[in-house]
Amino acid sequence: MIGYKAVHYNDTTDKHESATLNAHSCIYAIGHKTTRPDLCGPLAVFDRLEDATSFFYTVMGNLRIFKCEYTPSKESYLWKENEREFHLPKGTMLAEDVTLLEAL
Numbered sequence: 001m002i003g004y005k006a007v008h009y010n011d012t013t014d015k016h017e018s019a020t021l022n023a024h025s026c027i028y029a030i031g032h033k034t035t036r037p038d039l040c041g042p043l044a045v046f047d048r049l050e051d052a053t054s055f056f057y058t059v060m061g062n063l064r065i066f067k068c069e070y071t072p073s074k075e076s077y078l079w080k081e082n083e084r085e086f087h088l089p090k091g092t093m094l095a096e097d098v099t100l101l102e103a104l
Helices: 049-056
Strands: 002-010 015-018 033-035 043-046 063-072 078-080 083-085 092-103
Touching: 002 049, 002 092, 043 049, 043 063, 049 063
Parallel strands: none
Antiparallel strands: 002 015, 002 043, 002 063, 033 092, 043 092, 063 092, 078 083
């Protein structure tokens, strides 16, 4: 499926990382499939560009939005280390894997 992924751009390392930086952050590379880390639930993407853009303006940091391809997850919420994430921004879709296609 096609969606939109907001990622943090680390200009020191020239890498794209999860927008919510933490110990379980993923590293994303354009054209490469990224899967969720160990001890983490599905990855989050947006189904509409408008929702990704809205999220973009609520998070601090150097974010970029990419068009992406993803495999939908069968799970119904985000989690890490058995802790459920209760707040999902509008338009959040859950994914098993994400491939960044192009920067928008």
